[in-house]
Amino acid sequence: MTTLKDLKNAELKSWLQGWVDLCKPTDVYICNGSKEEYDSLCDLMVKTGTFIKLKTPANSYLARSDKSDVARVEERTFICSKTEKDAGVTNHWKEPGEMMAEFNKVFDGAMQGRTMYVIPFSMGNPESPLAKYGIEITDSPYVVVNMEIMTRVSQVILDRIDAGHEYVHAVHSNGAPLADGQADVPWPCAPVEKKYISQFPEERKIISFGSGYGGNALLGKKCFALRIATVLAREEGWMAEHMLILKLTSPEGEVKYVTGAFPSACGKTNLAMLTPTIPGWKVETVGDDIAWMRFNEKDGMLHAINPEAGFFGVAPGTSMKSNPNAMKTINGGNTIFTNVALTEDYSYWWEDGDVKDPGNVVDWLRRPWNKANNPAGPAAHKNSRFTTPARQCPVIAPEWEDPEGVPISAILFGGRRKTVVPLVNESLSWEHGVFMGATMSSEMTAATLGGAGQLRFDPMAMLPFIGYNACDYFQHWLDMAKHRLCKKLPKIYYVNWFRRGEDGHFLWPGYGDNSRVLKWIFERCDGKAAANETAIGNLPTEDAIDMSGLDVSAEDKKTLLSVDTEGWKATLPQFKDWLDKLNKYGNMPKEIFAQFEELKKRLG
Ligand code: OXD
Numbered sequence: 014m015t016t017l018k019d020l021k022n023a024e025l026k027s028w029l030q031g032w033v034d035l036c037k038p039t040d041v042y043i044c045n046g047s048k049e050e051y052d053s054l055c056d057l058m059v060k061t062g063t064f065i066k067l068k069t070p071a072n073s074y075l076a077r078s079d080k081s082d083v084a085r086v087e088e089r090t091f092i093c094s095k096t097e098k099d100a101g102v103t104n105h106w107k108e109p110g111e112m113m114a115e116f117n118k119v120f121d122g123a124m125q126g127r128t129m130y131v132i133p134f135s136m137g138n139p140e141s142p143l144a145k146y147g148i149e150i151t152d153s154p155y156v157v158v159n160m161e162i163m164t165r166v167s168q169v170i171l172d173r174i175d176a177g178h179e180y181v182h183a184v185h186s187n188g189a190p191l192a193d194g195q196a197d198v199p200w201p202c203a204p205v206e207k208k209y210i211s212q213f214p215e216e217r218k219i220i221s222f223g224s225g226y227g228g229n230a231l232l233g234k235k236c237f238a239l240r241i242a243t244v245l246a247r248e249e250g251w252m253a254e255h256m257l258i259l260k261l262t263s264p265e266g267e268v269k270y271v272t273g274a275f276p277s278a279c280g281k282t283n284l285a286m287l288t289p290t291i292p293g294w295k296v297e298t299v300g301d302d303i304a305w306m307r308f309n310e311k312d313g314m315l316h317a318i319n320p321e322a323g324f325f326g327v328a329p330g331t332s333m334k335s336n337p338n339a340m341k342t343i344n345g346g347n348t349i350f351t352n353v354a355l356t357e358d359y360s361y362w363w364e365d366g367d368v369k370d371p372g373n374v375v376d377w378l379r380r381p382w383n384k385a386n387n388p389a390g391p392a393a394h395k396n397s398r399f400t401t402p403a404r405q406c407p408v409i410a411p412e413w414e415d416p417e418g419v420p421i422s423a424i425l426f427g428g429r430r431k432t433v434v435p436l437v438n439e440s441l442s443w444e445h446g447v448f449m450g451a452t453m454s455s456e457m458t459a460a461t462l463g464g465a466g467q468l469r470f471d472p473m474a475m476l477p478f479i480g481y482n483a484c485d486y487f488q489h490w491l492d493m494a495k496h497r498l499c500k501k502l503p504k505i506y507y508v509n510w511f512r513r514g515e516d517g518h519f520l521w522p523g524y525g526d527n528s529r530v531l532k533w534i535f536e537r538c539d540g541k542a543a544a545n546e547t548a549i550g551n552l553p554t555e556d557a558i559d560m561s562g563l564d565v566s567a568e569d570k571k572t573l574l575s576v577d578t579e580g581w582k583a584t585l586p587q588f589k590d591w592l593d594k595l596n597k598y599g600n601m602p603k604e605i606f607a608q609f610e611e612l613k614k615r616l617g
Pocket residue numbers: 085228277302325
């Protein structure tokens with residue numbers, strides 16, 4: 014076991030020592046990512062009451078959070094860049110010095126009575142030139158074991174960092190020190206107003222306080238692989254995106270790789286693991302949440318790696334019907350469940366899963382629950398999660414850890430639109446595709462502030478994840494087309510699985526039938542499938558999408574594949590307001606406004 018004293022790297026040593034001195038943990042443990050380490054931390058958490066060991070799946074555990082600590086806290090997430098302009102209007106900004114002064118107070122003694130864990134990790138296969146390393150300090154054993162599933166933790170990475178390999182500095186505390194003799198709670202955390210999820214982009218530094226929830230505490234994921242990585246990517250000429258990566262194989266055995274950006278709750282994990290309904294086609298998974306993409310020296314294509322090693326998926330709604338491959342991954346064992354219900358036979362349960370009535374369970378708030386007599390609300394929190402190793406996925410692509418990454422032929426954007434937006438729309442150019450991404454949006458329901466019909470914009474599904482000014486981020490997308498290594502850009506598509514008829518029924522079956530749209534995209538990339546150029550982009554011709562065996566009426570098919578000119582015209586003012594809002598500092602690329610004007614002109 015490596016101890017602080019064994020480290021040779023003066024910078025690393027003094028950084029760690031500085032946090033030890035401030036946080037005052039009882040002891041310090043440097044992780045090596047071994048199975049013994051994982052198992053012993055799980056055993057420890059069973060003893061302290063954080064974990065319940067399940068009978069099934071094998072080697073799996075259930076955790077229940079504090080009821081205030083169930084999701085990412087965007088209102089407590091800060092970009093601490095030097096200037097407010099660099100954070101832009103999509104982020105909360107705090108002056109770095111002010112934030113550090115606050116942290117020097119809240120971290121003082123924050124780990125008293127606890128162990129400080131030091132986690133050396135890699136985002137991506139550590140042997141890949143696209144990978145990046147990090148060290149996360151935390152006082153949470155729950156964070157350690159989740160990081161050991163979601164990232165690659167090993168002694169080799171520690172040794173390389175100790176020998177001078179660059180790394181992102183990440184610090185996390187649950188913010189719940191233990192006084193002498195004070196009893197612990199199963200899920201220590203700080204109240205919402207004391208939580209801080211802070212990124213310091215210029216210093217490649219992350220500091221997170223007060224929350225144990227995945228997106229706030231597993232700092233390799235959203236904080237590093239998106240917020241910090243977007244900043245690195247812009248400086249170094251690559252892309253860090255909130256995208257799934259899938260491998261598509263045709264009946265003839267030809268392969269193409271596709272990435273896709275969709276906001277939360279739009280079925281990204283389902284699409285990444287889809288079972289095609291069209292004969293002979295195959296989908297395999299490379300990643301379900303994040304893609305790092307870089308132009309390849311040899312073929313000039315954008316190559317993607319999945320920087321993660323596991324899936325941190327939303328549990329409710331996941332079933333053998335919606336996503337059999339996710340279920341098989343979970344049931345392969347080694348899974349951590351957070352905020353799902355516990356069954357009498359020590360297994361897991363959630364709403365809209367495979368078992369309709371679980372009998373008597375204990376809900377995520379630790380109360381007895383059954384269908385007939387539930388205290389209030391669902392048994393599993395609606396953002397309850399599974400953390401499970403990607404390598405267990407039955408359709409994981411054999412090349413998912415290829416150090417070179419996989420060459421991307423197409424990028425998908427999509428939101429949830431009941432009206433106006435067709436099933437699939439190919440951009441007229443890269444610039445038009447970037448405009449599509451910049452105006453990506455979903456309809457709000459009557460229940461959300463803003464009301465029905467209003468659009469909620471989520472550019473490239475990155476709204477809470479762009480670590481700098483969103484206008485500069487669009488400029489970076491545009492600049493990628495001029496990259497010195499670029500020989501072939503991916504084509505860009507906007508898809509919408511959620512279009513409804515006037516009576517509210519879904520026009521498109523979705524799920525495995527989305528493979529029909531993927532097939533059209535695959536063929537378009539080869540210049541084969543037919544399309545009509547329209548005012549909004551290239552739409553499939555009447556017969557271009559394989560609808561064999563599908564029960565979609567001729568009228569619905571027409572609605573799915575045609576341009577609702579009046580609907581688009583009515584949307585334009587919302588697009589304009591959105592772009593103007595982002596343009597507070599006057600740095601919106603002129604190409605984006607030009608694309609807006611051209612769309613307006615084409616619509617007539
Ligand atoms: C998210 C997630 O919040 O992937 O996007 O957890």
